[in-house]
Amino acid sequence: MEFRLVIFLCFWEAVAKAKVEEEELKLEADEPYLRVAVDHNATVRCCYCWNKSPNITWIVNDPPINGTILPRLVNQSDNVIHRKIDETDGVKCHSLDFKSIQLNYTGLYQCKLSHGSLHTFTHGTFLLVYKPLQKTLNLSESVKNSIITAEGVLLLLCVLIPGTMLLCKSKTLNELNRKKGQEEENIYEGLNLDECNSAYHQIQRSNQQGPYQDVASCAEDIQLEKP
Template sequence: MAIITNFLLCSFVVGIAQTTVILEADMPFLKMAVQYPAELQCCYTASENSVKVRWIKQYGNKTLSTHSVELLQHVTINIGNFSGKTCGTLTFNPVKLNDTGFYQCSLKGNDFKRLSHGTYLQVYQPMKKTLNLSESTKNRILTAEGVLLLLCVLMPSVTLLCKSKRLHELEKKKAKKEEENIYQGLNLDDCSSAYDRIERSQAHGQYQDVGNIKEEEEQIQLEKP
């Protein structure tokens, strides 16, 4: 009975020891331009100090393969303690295009082995400038664009004003031409003779009283009614 009790106690202690490693949350994604430094971290808390940290890299090809990250001229690995937790730092200085991949920490102790959540590092090549323009040239280009924009706004308005003025002049010419057409078929001589007759009839009346001018009968020729 004592042997069974000791076995259960040992199993319980071992189970507690295996659950004392707590992994912190990792940065899931990091995007960095080439030729810039990049830094990946995996932090954890453990009850023992004999935990070995090893960085591994996983390739995203058809057959997933992992290998240990090698220390190169631009790759360094450091282990440090910060506020009661241990952090493994993988530094690329500078980062290169072939450093793109998924990185994880492999934690190995006396009786456990765990992997961190991991961080995917994406390295990209920034676009280069096709035209290397100075600031003064850029300012001149912006000024020219502003002038062109102003002309694009003003030209339609000026065109509409010119068209409306031209239409107004055409309407005036049309009205003047119609007014001239009214008097085009009239004969001025006939109009003047008719006017004289109307004036003479209004001055002397339609008939002349012959009873009052007997004395001047011989000198004046009577008008016929």
């Protein structure tokens, strides 16, 4: 019974001590997202306020594979350097410097603070490495401006030329209609309407009488031609 009590007290003391130490630790806000082009430099930081001097280990969480996140230690090399920044107003910061960053460096970077039995992770920064698009044509700004100006001139010509052609066509049609009206007026010019009416009536009467005359109905003084 006494042995169990001793174990319980030791455990409770350790938990209370860890809780006190955790309350004294204050994590500063990290940069949540960092986007960097490949072969460029980048720096990831983690900051905290703590009167202790914990052991700092950088952890990277690779993008999930089949829904599983794979954390791993960040190994220092010529391209990856871990350094400590001087303390300012009680805030301690550590940085992870990348030189000539590569695509496989993409992931969530966190600092692991270890002091005794206490292990705490900072909020972390997600580093996204991308590959810039290659330009098909490497044109200078002056060439681009010249191309834009030429496009504007061509667009203006495409609007003006069809409009001018339609105006010319409409003008030609109006002139033809005017000439046609003048010719019709010239046809009827100088005609006497009374003479036209009398000739019209004579033609109508001749059509009603027929092309032949009845010999019996002719006057007596009309002499028939002998064969």
